[in-house]
Amino acid sequence: MSVLVYAESNDGKLKKVALEAASYAKKVADMLQTTVTAVTVNANYTDVLGNYGVSKVLKVNASWNDFNANAVAKILYQAAVKENSSVVILPGTTDAMYLAPIATVALQASFASNVVALPESTAPFVVKRTAFSNKAFNFTQLDAAVKVLCIAKNAFGLHEDAVAISTEDFSVEVSASDLGVKVQNIEKTTGKVTIADAEVVVSGGRGLKGPENWGMLEELAQTLGAATACSKPVSDLGWRPHSEHVGQTGKPVATNLYIAIGISGAIQHIAGINSSKVKVVINSDSEAPFFKVADYGIVGDAFEIIPRLTQKIKEFKMQNA
């Protein structure tokens, strides 16, 4: 009867979103007066989950390395059956969103993604989620016996609630048909903070005038330990790769701090970044729509401000190191 959580890992290391999902699962388990069981696949040091309320870990040591959505969906399905779980919690990552609908069908469950708050009620089971690309919230009632939820990144946060934890090896038979999609190759840029993992994102728009001016933005990002991003026109012009395009039709950003430089703030851009907690805008045009949604703003010349801001942050970091 426990609440099940998929604790996602990368190269054996649990992700922060796994701990966030565990924190959420623990609160739901409290509402349902039950406990939390986590499933991990090829993860090490899983005992940390106990700090976030997980009582039991079902540890899968898979023979395959590359992520396979069908295989992980099957693991989740079998774990949910074994634990007789009525609620299954996943993070909102690319991989979790890939596998969750597959597991939902197997469990004949109801599914909700982009969940931003604890259930409003558990009978009926109603959750708040973002919809219309962050322009609104939608309260969804999940009617099936089993509920599968993907939790939006950074919406719920980490909540420590330490409990005693036990670990069980868990093995699941995966058939050849589950492994129908075969990974050939993974191309990853290394050493850069990705937008998905970043706590801070520094984003540039057409106001930066050309790709040659991105050096100062990258230096600011590096100083902050931030990922770099850009507006749609910038990626359409080819100044920056498409993978950096954030907005309604690009990547969503739900970070602690979003700094928009030379971005006017088209409605589609705002929709994509609006889940970020704190937004700073730097723009020479005081009428730019971004000022309406930002927390802090500076009207001025980006080329003049960025280097000084980078220097100030360096000094701040030195003093507070």
Add this chain to the structure above:
Amino acid sequence: MKILVCISHVPDTTSKINFTNGDTEFDTNGVQFVINPNDEFGLTRAIWFQEQQGSHVTVLNVGGAETEPTLRKALAIGANDAIRINTNPTDGFAVAAQIAEVCKQNNYDLIICGKESLDYNGGMVPGMLAAILGYNFVNSCIDLKVEGTQATTAREIDGGKEIASCSLPLVVGGQKGLVEEKDLRIPNMRGIMTARTKPLKVMEPSGADNKTKAVKFEKPAPKSAVKLVDANNLDQLIDLLHNEAKVL
């Protein structure tokens, strides 16, 4: 190759979102509807297969008669024929189940959906469809090639991409990258004229159960006004980010 492209009829990306009837329904008043952008990238890729490899492209939408202009636009862009399943789509699983029925009757080799629609952002239809049919599935697909019965795909992952291969039939959840923004097509007059006479079949829904229900909507709370910091006083910004916002 027989391709099915599933399209959603969604508010234009510039739309202001409002609700009506005690915040229980989306207010369509004054809203322009378009082909869901993620679906349009997939449709354009399908038309590429049609032109380069002789594929037959069917577009499908689950929705009422008011969504037909969106299907006609897809026909004007180049799809061969269209299917509308005549029911109001209120639940992702029910939509996937409806589409699965059509797939079982028609044996498509390739089914292209958008990875999510820009209205409900559920992101569940392609995965559920693949699971119901037992087909191979690639989500967040940013490149797709087919030779014979073998597909090569690229999937967007955090910080890069993953190249995979699989056999058909295949369901993909597509997005930008399947084709680029500049490859998208605006229907020309000839396309619009021929679209009028292309077959658009209306099918009644099969009985699939809804597993979720949207009970109400809410708009984000109005934001407090921006705090402006003088460009010559960056220390103040650092102070605000550190002491007030606590993000530094």
